[in-house]
Amino acid sequence: MELKIIQINDKINQLINLILPxxxxxxxxxxAQVNKSFNxxxxxxxxxxxxSFSSESFTSSKxxxxxxxxxxxxxxxxxxxxxxxxxxxxxDLDLLNQQSKLISLSLNACHSLSTxxxxxxxxxxxxxxxxxxxxxxxxxDFLFKAHSLIEINLSxxxxxxxRSYEVMIECTSTALKTLNLTxxxxxxxxxxxxxxAKFINLEYLNLYALTKLDxxxxxxxxxxxxxxxxxxxxxxVDSHIESLKxxxxxxxxxxxx
Numbered sequence: 001m002e003l004k005i006i007q008i009n010d011k012i013n014q015l016i017n018l019i020l021p022x023x024x025x026x027x028x029x030x031x032a033q034v035n036k037s038f039n040x041x042x043x044x045x046x047x048x049x050x051x052s053f054s055s056e057s058f059t060s061s062k063x064x065x066x067x068x069x070x071x072x073x074x075x076x077x078x079x080x081x082x083x084x085x086x087x088x089x090x091x092d093l094d095l096l097n098q099q100s101k102l103i104s105l106s107l108n109a110c111h112s113l114s115t116x117x118x119x120x121x122x123x124x125x126x127x128x129x130x131x132x133x134x135x136x137x138x139x140x141d142f143l144f145k146a147h148s149l150i151e152i153n154l155s156x157x158x159x160x161x162x163r164s165y166e167v168m169i170e171c172t173s174t175a176l177k178t179l180n181l182t183x184x185x186x187x188x189x190x191x192x193x194x195x196x197a198k199f200i201n202l203e204y205l206n207l208y209a210l211t212k213l214d215x216x217x218x219x220x221x222x223x224x225x226x227x228x229x230x231x232x233x234x235x236x237v238d239s240h241i242e243s244l245k246x247x248x249x250x251x252x253x254x255x256x257x
Contacts, residue, residue: 052080155182196220219243
């Protein structure tokens with residue numbers, strides 16, 4: 001029996017050698033096995049500095065993500081950080097406090113993170129911010145520190161107030177090109193007119209499932225818009241849609257639920 005276990009482990013280790021660093025079969029492995037194999041194969045040094053990190057390589061294993069970040073962020077500066085569907089808490093990301101060169105930050109569905117923790121991260125250089133499905137967030141005050149954003153994803157951040165969106169509009173540069181407000185019912189016509197007036201370079205605007213949004217703001221949208229999703233809107237008006245004639249739109253979704 002002992003011999004059989006060793007043979008199975010040998011086969012698993014052979015698989016690891018083939019699939020690192022993607023871990024397609026990582027669910028077969030113990031944390032210790034993965035850590036040992038991962039470190040031996042892709043341990044970083046100063047000649048190969050880390051610039052990007054994605055938790056997708058770890059299948060939502062919080063312990064692996066934290067361990068890897070702790071090992072490889074010391075004296076290194078990240079440009080891209082992608083965390084998704086991981087139960088990371090505020091204290092787990094204290095190691096990001098010294099990161100000052102982040103360009104892209106994704107904290108999608110990290111439901112245990114607070115607004116205060118995001119506010120403690122340096123956002124000065126940030127150009128892309130994704131906070132998909134973060135219903136616990138009730139404020140966007142951390143955007144006072146982010147003036148270079150060109151892409152914001154707030155899809156499913158459903159607890160924000162009208163004031164939060166006013167903060168976003170006030171803090172964000174006119175260079176913004178992508179904005180996703182999917183399912184955020186507190187977005188109203190007043191907010192949309194402010195968005196349209198300021199963000200004249202907007203190319204992508206997702207308003208999916210904003211069922212009660214007055215669409216009179218459509219005539220105010222900038223000329224650069226290519227993508228517009230109004231799926232589920234119950235108050236579409238023909239004259240508002242007709243105001244989009246002559247635009248550069250290549251995608252327009254008007255499907256009603």
